[in-house]
Amino acid sequence: MRKMTTILAGVVAAVALTASAQAQVTLKASHQFPGGKGDVRDDMVQMIAKEVGAANVGVTIQVYPGASLFKPNDQWNAMVNGQLDMTLFPLDYASGKVPTFSATLMPGLIRSQERAKRINNSQFMKDIRAEIEKHGVIVLSDAWFAGGVAAKGGCIVKPDDLKGKKFRAAGPTFAGMWEMAGASIVSPPSNEIYNAFQSGVVSATDTSLGSFQSMRLYEVTDCLTAPGDNALWFMYEPVLMSKKSFAKLNKQQQDAVIAAGKKAQAFYEGKADAVNEAAIKAFKDHNVKVVTLSDADYDLWIKEAKKSSYAKFAKDVPNGQKLIDEALAVK
Numbered sequence: 001m002r003k004m005t006t007i008l009a010g011v012v013a014a015v016a017l018t019a020s021a022q023a024q025v026t027l028k029a030s031h032q033f034p035g036g037k038g039d040v041r042d043d044m045v046q047m048i049a050k051e052v053g054a055a056n057v058g059v060t061i062q063v064y065p066g067a068s069l070f071k072p073n074d075q076w077n078a079m080v081n082g083q084l085d086m087t088l089f090p091l092d093y094a095s096g097k098v099p100t101f102s103a104t105l106m107p108g109l110i111r112s113q114e115r116a117k118r119i120n121n122s123q124f125m126k127d128i129r130a131e132i133e134k135h136g137v138i139v140l141s142d143a144w145f146a147g148g149v150a151a152k153g154g155c156i157v158k159p160d161d162l163k164g165k166k167f168r169a170a171g172p173t174f175a176g177m178w179e180m181a182g183a184s185i186v187s188p189p190s191n192e193i194y195n196a197f198q199s200g201v202v203s204a205t206d207t208s209l210g211s212f213q214s215m216r217l218y219e220v221t222d223c224l225t226a227p228g229d230n231a232l233w234f235m236y237e238p239v240l241m242s243k244k245s246f247a248k249l250n251k252q253q254q255d256a257v258i259a260a261g262k263k264a265q266a267f268y269e270g271k272a273d274a275v276n277e278a279a280i281k282a283f284k285d286h287n288v289k290v291v292t293l294s295d296a297d298y299d300l301w302i303k304e305a306k307k308s309s310y311a312k313f314a315k316d317v318p319n320g321q322k323l324i325d326e327a328l329a330v331k
Helices: 002-023 040-054 072-080 099-105 113-119 123-134 172-180 190-199 209-214 243-247 251-285 295-307 309-316 320-328
Strands: 025-030 059-064 086-088 137-141 144-151 166-168 184-186 204-208 223-225 234-236 239-242 289-291
Touching (some): 040 059, 040 137, 040 251, 072 086, 099 123, 099 172, 099 234, 099 309, 099 320, 113 144, 137 251, 144 209, 166 172, 172 295, 204 209, 239 243
Parallel strands (some): 025 059, 166 184
Antiparallel strands (some): 086 239, 144 204
16 A cells, blocks of 8 residues: 555656646747847846746746847747747837838837837827737837937938938938938948948938947947937837747746736836936037937927828828827827
């Protein structure tokens, strides 16, 4: 009898061990930003990995920063196909496949970091998230990153300031507006922008403040148009997860992932202003002039956008005008 009890105990232990092993899930998270160097985007993904690990629900998240697992533009398809579980991803990168996503890098729609928080609860963002989910991906953390314009040979404040400028644009929606205002669009790769300023191939560019800082553009420009209360440039860079990967998790594991995503979003929102200020300080410390747009300047750019970027988006994308109106309605 004792022998039988021992055998049964062994069988129960083996079954428990097998169940535990099956419950252990390893997820892969990829992004293009530097790892371990204080980039807040890497911090967000690492935080999610740490929180999910601490929840002790049998999920480990391995983070692959610096485009070490997938190239930046390959991440969207990898998630849709279930090859990649999670990423922090500039959504506009997938606008070639899903044109609606161009709305998340559109001149003047967000306007300020404070407004970015409010827009996350708007109909505009409900529509964007619905489009994301329709393509097999879910949002874990919303995050809007502020940017501006760095220029050599004078500040870019009004549309007239662009005349004669050789502009490297971050995306087609901005390129259309800069070109209509009088700039010539040039397209060196992002890793060559610094040298392009030095050689005169580029005299102005737009991107996120964090990228301006990491590219050290304060060494080769003389003016930064910073976000302030009237930013033209904001980019949506959410933490995303493949629906296929999410569906493989049990309810407890799914809850842990969602909770970690919300925590990472709150972390970023609490730190966003400090991230922006650190980048602006780097420019000021290198004696680069820093300016912001007045309400009147912003209104001039919106008029320019309505004739260029907004008009094209409304024409090319189903419900494009509706999306623009929903974003601008958030005060």
